[in-house]
Amino acid sequence: MNNHSVFNFCAGPAALPKPVMQQAQAEFLDWRGLGVSVMEVSHRSSEYQELANKAESDFRELLKISDDYAVLFMHGGATHQFSNLPMCLLSDGQEAEYIVNGVWSSKAAVEATRYGQVNRIDALFKQGSSFSLIDSSDWQRSQSPIYTHYTQNETIEGLRFPQAVKSNGAVVADMSSSILSEVLNIDDYDFIYAGAQKNVGPAGMTIVIVKRQLVEQMDFTRIPRVFNYQLQIEQGSMLNTPPTYTWYLAALVFEWVIANGGVEAMEHSAIEKSQLLYECIDMDDFYTNPVEIQYRSRMNIPFILADSKLNETFLSKAKKAGLIGLKGHRSVGGMRASLYNSMPVDGVKALVDFMLHFKQQNG
Numbered sequence: 001m002n003n004h005s006v007f008n009f010c011a012g013p014a015a016l017p018k019p020v021m022q023q024a025q026a027e028f029l030d031w032r033g034l035g036v037s038v039m040e041v042s043h044r045s046s047e048y049q050e051l052a053n054k055a056e057s058d059f060r061e062l063l064k065i066s067d068d069y070a071v072l073f074m075h076g077g078a079t080h081q082f083s084n085l086p087m088c089l090l091s092d093g094q095e096a097e098y099i100v101n102g103v104w105s106s107k108a109a110v111e112a113t114r115y116g117q118v119n120r121i122d123a124l125f126k127q128g129s130s131f132s133l134i135d136s137s138d139w140q141r142s143q144s145p146i147y148t149h150y151t152q153n154e155t156i157e158g159l160r161f162p163q164a165v166k167s168n169g170a171v172v173a174d175m176s177s178s179i180l181s182e183v184l185n186i187d188d189y190d191f192i193y194a195g196a197q198k199n200v201g202p203a204g205m206t207i208v209i210v211k212r213q214l215v216e217q218m219d220f221t222r223i224p225r226v227f228n229y230q231l232q233i234e235q236g237s238m239l240n241t242p243p244t245y246t247w248y249l250a251a252l253v254f255e256w257v258i259a260n261g262g263v264e265a266m267e268h269s270a271i272e273k274s275q276l277l278y279e280c281i282d283m284d285d286f287y288t289n290p291v292e293i294q295y296r297s298r299m300n301i302p303f304i305l306a307d308s309k310l311n312e313t314f315l316s317k318a319k320k321a322g323l324i325g326l327k328g329h330r331s332v333g334g335m336r337a338s339l340y341n342s343m344p345v346d347g348v349k350a351l352v353d354f355m356l357h358f359k360q361q362n363g
C-alpha cells in the first residue's frame with residue numbers, strides 16, 4: 001500500500017470515502033459469510049434484497065423522502081435520465097421549460113426537443129470570463145409547461161442554484177453533483193435524478209426520486225419496458241439485472257453519511273470546505289473564480305491562474321504533493337477542485353497550503 005496521503009479532487013468519477021473503500025475491500029471475496037463476492041450473487045437472493053431495501057430506506061431517511069415519492073436505482077448515467085424522462089412525459093404539442101445554466105442543462109434541453117416544444121431559457125450570463133445567473137424575474141417563462149427542468153449544481157461551470165426553481169408544471173432537477181451535500185425540501189420537486197459517480201458511488205447507476213402522481217401523468221405506450229418508470233417502481237428497480245456492485249457501494253456510502261451526521265453535517269462541512277478554498281482564491285488576482293458569489297458551487301470550484309502559462313507547472317507540482325484530479329474542464333480552463341462529501345477538510349487545507357506556497361514561488 002502506498003499513497004495514503006493522496007487527495008483526489010476529480011469531478012467524476014470521484015473519490016469515495018476511505019472507510020467505505022476499506023469495508024468493500026475487507027468483504028470483497030466473502031460478503032456476509034457467503035464465501036463469494038456481493039457481485040457474484042443473484043440480485044434476487046434474500047441477502048441482496050435486504051441490501052437493496054436497506055439502501056432505499058437509508059436514502060429515504062437521509063433526505064426525508066415521503067411515500068408520495070418512489071425511489072429508483074436505475075442503470076446508466078444522468079444522461080440516460082435526461083433522455084428517458086422527456087420520452088415518457090413530453091409529446092407533440094406540449095411544452096417543457098429548460099433553464100439552461102451550463103453544459104449539462106444545455107444537453108438535457110437538446111434531448112427534449114425530440115418529443116415536444118422546448119422553451120429554452122438561457123439563464124447563464126457570461127461577461128468576459130465570468131459567469132452569473134440572469135435573475136429569474138427576467139426569464140421568459142412558459143405559461144403552463146408540462147415541467148421545468150434545471151440543473152441544481154452545474155459541475156463544469158461551478159454554479160449552483162441557491163434555491164429550488166418554481167414552476168407552473170412539474171419541477172425536474174438534475175442533482176448529480178450535489179445530492180446528499182445539502183438539505184432538501186423534497187416536496188419542492190416532482191422528479192430528481194442524480195448520477196452515482198459524483199457523491200454516491202462508482203459510475204453505472206442513477207438514483208431517481210419521482211413523485212408517484214407524476215408517473216401517473218406519463219405515457220408509456222411507445223416506450224421500451226426498461227425505460228418505463230411505472231414498471232421499474234413495481235419491480236423495485238429490478239426489471240432486469242441492476243448494477244449490483246454500484247448499488248452495494250452506494251448502500252455503504254449511505255451508511256457512512258448517516259454515521260457521519262447525515263445530510264445536515266455534509267452541508268455544514270461543504271460550506272466550511274468551500275469557504276476555505278474561496279478565501280484562498282479571493283485573496284488577490286493570482287487565482288480567480290469566475291462565478292458571481294451568490295451562485296458559487298460548494299461542490300465544484302473552478303479557479304483560473306492569472307498566468308495560464310503556469311497551468312502545467314501547477315498541475316505537475318500539485319500531483320507531486322499528492323493533490324490530483326485538479327485539471328479544469330476545457331470549456332472553462334484553468335483548474336477545478338471538486339469537494340464532494342468524501343473530501344476531508346484536511347484535503348482542502350492541503351490544497352490551500354499548496355496554492356499559497358505556489359503563489360509565493362510564482363507570484
Ligand SMILES: *Cc1c(COP(=O)(O)O)cnc(C)c1O
Nearest residue numbers: 077078079080104155176177195
Ligand atoms: C456528470 C453529470 C452529468 C452526466 O453524467 P453521465 O453519467 O456522464 O451521464 C449530468 N449532469 C450533471 C450535473 C453532472 O454532474
